[in-house]
Amino acid sequence: METGLSILIGLFFTVSVYLMLSKELVRMLLGIAILGNAVNLLIFTAGRLTREVPPLIPEELYTPAVQTANPLPQALVLTAIVISFSFLAFLLVLAFRAYQELGTDDANEMRVAEPADEQAPPQGY
Amino acid sequence: MTPAAIDTTILAVLAPFAAAVVAPFATKIFKHNAAWILALVPAWIFYHFAGYIGPVSHGETFTPAVEWAPSYGINLSFYIDGLSTLFALLISGIGTFIILYAGGYLNGHPQQGRFFSFLFLFMGAMLGLVTGNNLITLFIFWELTSITSFLLIGFDHLRAASRRAALQALVVTGGGGLSLLAAFILIIGATGEIEMSVLLSSPDVIKNSGLYLPIFILVLGGAFTKSAQFPFHFWLPNAMEAPTPVSAFLHSATMVKAGVYLLMRMHPLLGDTELWTTVLPIFGGVTLLVGTILAVRQTDLKLMLAYTTVASLGLLVMLVGTSWEKALEGAVLYLLAHSLFKGALFMVAGIIDHETGTRDVTKLGGLRGAMPITFAAACLAALSMSGLPPFIGFIAKEVLYEGTWEMGAGSLLVTGTAVLGNSLMLVIAAAVAIKPFFGPAVETPKHAHEGPVLLFAGPLVLSLAGFAAAFFAHQTGELFIGPMLSSLTGQSAHVDLHLIPGYISAPLILSVLTVALGVVLYLQLARLRALVASVLAAIGWGPDKGFDQFVAGIVSLSAAVTRLVQGGKMQTYMMLTFGVTAAAVLVPAFLNDGLPSMPAMPDYAFYEWGILGMAFLGLIAVLVAKTRLTAIVSLGIQGFAVALIFMLFGAPDLSFTQFMVETLSVVILALVMTRLNLSPRDHRPAGAALVTGAISAGVGAGIALTLMAITQQPFDSRLSDFFTAYSRTIAHGRNIVNVIIVDFRGFDTLGEIAVVVLAGLCVLALIRVRTKPEVKVDEDASAEALAKRVEAS
Amino acid sequence: MRTIIFRTIAPYLAALMILFSVFVLLRGHNEPGGGFIGGLIAASALAIYGIACGVASVRRAIVFHPMSISAFGLFIAVLAGLPSLLLKQSYMTSQWLSFRFFDVNVDLSTPMLFDIGVYFVVVGSIASIALALEERESD
Incomplete structure (x- = not known):
């Protein structure tokens, strides 16, 4: 059952990495958004899949009567979804501000920290 | 010696460090006359070690110690015998007069307090070195002398010559220190002992072990650099850039003797072998002759003395190298x-x-x-x-x-x-x-x-x-x-x-x-001087010049390497990162037979196929989207497909959260991108597209294969079972996922919501921050204001 | 976006969503739901209200700055771990208090308080981000 999802997750990663490797900021952001989903699905699937039985305990029992879905990756992924969203929002604003300040959306032209014509280090003492 | 007096030794060794803290304040109050007070510290240390003279001359030894990091066998332990007593007396005795001398020599110097402080730091390090029993603490004090001598030589740091000399001394002696550390580690490995006193009680262990040769070479690496033996002698004359009290203390009586001390200390362990009696006299003799001949060449008083120090150290090494008792006596004298x-x-x-x-x-x-x-x-x-x-x-x-x-x-x-x-x-x-x-x-x-x-x-x-x-x-x-x-x-x-x-x-x-x-x-001095000068001019190259070339080479090399690996192109960094990721996932799997076995065709129902297909289409649509809006909507589609997948496999909580987040993502993406004048179209040329495509396919394939291989393994469900079994019985909750989040793993969640708060703050700060227009500073006015403030204080 | 119909129903929709978000938050311990989901629903409600009626009216409606709400949530979450310290148990050990109130079993607990903290953190932060981005449309 996990096989199909594994292939799909591989596709998620492929698309995400391909987008991140472009030099336009917008495409990078799209790639990062997809990467979040890819990783969440990866964790979810690695905890094995169980169809349609959520990890809930019936009112009258103390432990579930049947085998339920694995609750642990769900707990991990739940917080991860919210955090990756906050992170995406932050990157979005960062990209937007960078575009405003530098006037370009080409990551290769954003060279404030590492200017292209950087001088060689001094040789003296 | 009473036990209390022996324990005081630890205080005596550490006292200079305390004096180093006090010195600047004392100097602030008493000006140069603080030297009279400060000199009491080494004088007391001298007095303390003088108490050892009697017992030690009767052949007694002492090993005071306090625990430092006992789990690693590293303790502040000291070994007091004839060798360390004489050295400690020399250091503290000469140190007393050096402190006085520094008081007169740097009288009125604005940084005199700092100078005292450095001198005391060095004195403490040197005392720790010569009395150190534990090999690791000995090494620490050894390196500490290198560092403090760097500070002292570079004291006049506004002159380039000082800076060069300081750096040179640090590189040479510090590098030798690393060699010594390697030697000590080998010794500990070969014998299992870390205390010098224990090693000395069975002196033949190292000589008989197979590691004698590497240990010997590495110990010499430390001793020869510290004691300025040819060809490492060049740093010592250059160190004369230091104020004279430093030269008188470090470069005559103490620091440069550390290498000789080490050879003497290790003599019972390493000495009296054919290797020892061949190598040491050769290096020592050459150093003696080179030192004296170069000294003749000089006309500067300090440089002449410095070169004769090199020569004397060579003589000492030569004598120690003979391993002949009478010659050793001569060396000690x-x-x-x-x-x-x-x-x-x-x-x-x-x-x-x-x-x-x-x-x-x-x-x-x-x-x-x-x-x-x-x-x-x-x-x-x-x-x-x-x-x-x-x-x-x-x-x-x-x-x-x-x-x-x-x-x-x-x-x-x-x-x-x-x-x-x-x-x-x-x-x-x-x-x-x-x-x-x-x-x-x-x-x-x-x-x-x-x-x-x-x-x-x-x-x-x-x-x-x-x-x-x-x-x-x-x-x-x-x-x-x-x-x-x-x-x-x-x-x-x-x-x-x-x-x-x-x-x-x-x-x-x-x-x-x-x-x-x-x-x-x-x-014939004048003629001799001219002769040496002309010979040196004919050679035209020395280790000192070599050091400059070495440093220049290192700087050029690191600049070239930096340019290579950090070219400033984002894309290069990303390609490297993901290329390595793909290789790290794929290569070991291929090499170690970690690939999954051929899976069976998954037995999904038609609606499950539908949802997977929807995710697939959403992804492809993002990739080929021609306008921003299409791209955002396609992103939403793949997000909702993920939410549906969560729903299918028994995760309603995840599914709801994912729905909400995808909705909000689409909203804020739309909000930002409508104002970004950017096109999401891909502009990369076909060749680049092929390379990046290959890298991303590699990452994707690697992760898919790894995930398949993992899920084909039996599942260890102990942790999940624990949560399932105890969710209601101890945590009174029937939604196991929620119980894990707020109760079992509540502390994790606390950290995670803190991250969410921080992200919110950062976004707010980023939006609010504006690049301020350049403020023109009136430099004259600000300098005046500064001067006024200084006066006022 | 500011059609008359949308603007008219938006306040009611937002109010309903916030009510629903509290419901989701409180049932979270036993049924699907919880602070994260509830917080996201409430934040979406504020975002919708903001798109429809302008950010200024949202800010008026919620009185406090959204980041203050978020920080308050974090404060509550930290506080929820403290009672166990009084009982000489390790930090964040859950404490329960059950009583009957008009024939209904009421369970009060520190994990619930913690979940409420999570709710406020998520509402505050996400709403702050969304509102800040919406606001920039006007300048």
């Missing part, structure tokens, strides 16, 4: 004598420099009238250095000649080297101590007069000590030289010294020969 006279002479050179404004020997003369006390100290010290009676230098020379003469194989070569070296030493002693004081008075940059008591106390006491040690030769031998020699040979040694040789013997004749040769050479 010479070490004591050298510390006394060289410290004194450096201070004399400093006084001359301080009071006349120059230390070029060709521009000095006739000072004996103006500076009578300094002149007296210089004479006494120079006579000791020349090896003339009645000084300790004379006894040392007699004993060492006796040793080298009798030792058998190689005796003639070693003795000849020693005679030549000593006669050249006499030449320098005469040039330093006689030339500036005799002859007609010469006009100097400053009007020459006697220095204050703070300055001349040190050289006078040290040179008198050289005389006293000789006058009480018998006691010197019994109390100091004998115990120290025992530490070197590993068995109790008896030393009987006499000032006046009882009969005419080979050593005496050799002494006369030395003096005669020295006098002849001194008369």
Whole structure:
């Protein structure tokens, strides 16, 4: 059952990495958004899949009567979804501000920290 | 010694570090007179170690210790025997006068407090080094002396020459320290022991282990760099850039002797092998000759002394290298004598420099009238250095000649080297101590007069000590030289010294020969100097120049490497990162047979296929989208598909959360992107697209294959079972996922919501922040304001 | 976006969503739901209200700055761990208090308080981000 999802997750990663490797900021952001989903699905699937039985305990029992879905990756992924969203929002604003300040959306032209014509280090003492 | 007194030793070793903290404040209050108070610290240490002289001369040893990091076997443990006692006495005794001298020498210097502080730090490190018992603490103190000497040499850090000399000393001696660390680790590995005292109790363990050769080479790496042996000698003369108190302390009596100390300390463990008695005399002898010859070339007082220090260290290494008991006795005696006279002479050179404004020997003369006390100290010290009676230098020379003469194989070569070296030493002693004081008075940059008591106390006491040690030769031998020699040979040694040789013997004749040769050479000094200069000019390259080339090469290399790996192109970084990721996932899987077995066709229902297909289409649509809006909507589609997948596989919580987040994502993406004037179209050329496509496909395939391989393994469900079993029984909750989040793993969640808060804050800050227009600062006005503030305070 | 119909129903929709978000938050311990989901629903409600009626009216409606709400949530979450310290148990050990109130079993607990903290953190932060981005449309 996990096989199909594994292939799909591989596709998620492929698309995400391909987008991140472009030099336009917008495409990078799209790639990062997809990467979040890819990783969440990866964790979810690695905890094995169980169809349609959520990890809930019936009112009258103390432990579930049947085998339920694995609750642990769900707990991990739940917080991860919210955090990756906050992170995406932050990157979005960062990209937007960078575009405003530098006037370009080409990551290769954003060279404030590492200017292209950087001088060689001094040789003296 | 009472146990309490022994424990006080630990305090005594650490006391200089406390003094280093106090020194700047004391200097602020008492100005240069703080030296009188501060000198009490080393004086007390001297007094404390003097208490060990009696017990140690009876062959006792002490090992005070406190725990430091006992789980690693690293303790602050100390080993007090003849060798460490004499060294500790020299360090604290000379240190006392150096502190006084520094008080006079840097009188009025704005950073005098800092200078005292550095001196004390060094003193503490040096004491820790010579008394250290635990190999690792010994190494730490060793490196600490390198670091503090870096600070001291570079004290005048506004001059490039100082900075260069400091860096050079640090690189050479610090590098040697690393070699020493490797040696210690090998020793610990080979013997399982970390305490020097334990190692010394079974001295043949290392010699018999297979690691003797590497240990030997690495120990020499540490000792030769620290003690400035050829070809590492070049840093020592350059270190004369330091203020003279530093030269007098570090570069005569203490730090440069650390290497000799190490060789002496390790002598029972490593010495008396064929390798030892071959390698050490060769390096020591070459250093002796190179040092004296280069000293002749110099006209600067301090440089002349520095090169003779190199030579003396070479002599010491040569003598230790013979492993012949009488020669070792000579080494111990010479070490004591050298510390006394060289410290004194450096201070004399400093006084001359301080009071006349120059230390070029060709521009000095006739000072004996103006500076009578300094002149007296210089004479006494120079006579000791020349090896003339009645000084300790004379006894040392007699004993060492006796040793080298009798030792058998190689005796003639070693003795000849020693005679030549000593006669050249006499030449320098005469040039330093006689030339500036005799002859007609010469006009100097400053009007020459006697220095204050703070300055001349040190050289006078040290040179008198050289005389006293000789006058009480018998006691010197019994109390100091004998115990120290025992530490070197590993068995109790008896030393009987006499000032006046009882009969005419080979050593005496050799002494006369030395003096005669020295006098002849001194008369030819100018010609000799020209000869050495022309030879050096003909060679045109030395290790000192080599160091510059080395540093320049390192800088160019690192610049080139940086340019290569950090070219400033985001895309390159990303490609590297993901390329390595793909390789890291794929290559081990292929090599170690970690690939999954061929999976069966998944048995999904039609609606499940539908949802997977929807995710697939969403992804492809994002990839090929031609407008921003299409891209955002397609992103939403794949997000909702993920939410549906969560729903299918029993995760309603995730599904709801994912729905909400995808909705919000689409909203904020739309909000931002409508204002970003950007196109999401892909502009990369076909070739680049192929490469990046291959990398991303590699990452995707690698992760898919790994995930398949993982899920084909049996699942370890212990943790999940625990949560399922106890969710209701202890945590009173029926939604297991929620119970994990808020109860079982609540602390994690706390961290995660803190991250969410931070992200919110950052977004707010980023939106609010505006690049301010350049504010023009009126520099004159601000300088005035600063000056006013300084005045006000 | 500011059609008359949308603007008219937006306040009611937002109010309903916030009510629903509280319901989701409180049932979270036993049924699907919880602070994260509830917080996201409430934040979406504020975002919708902001798109429809302008950010200024949202800010007026919620009185406090959204980041203050978020920080308050974090404060509550930290506070929820403290009672166990009084009982000499390790930090964040859950404490329960059950009583009957008009024939209904009421369970009060520190994990619930913690979940409420999570709710406020998520509402505050996400709403702050969304509102800040919406606001920039006007300048």
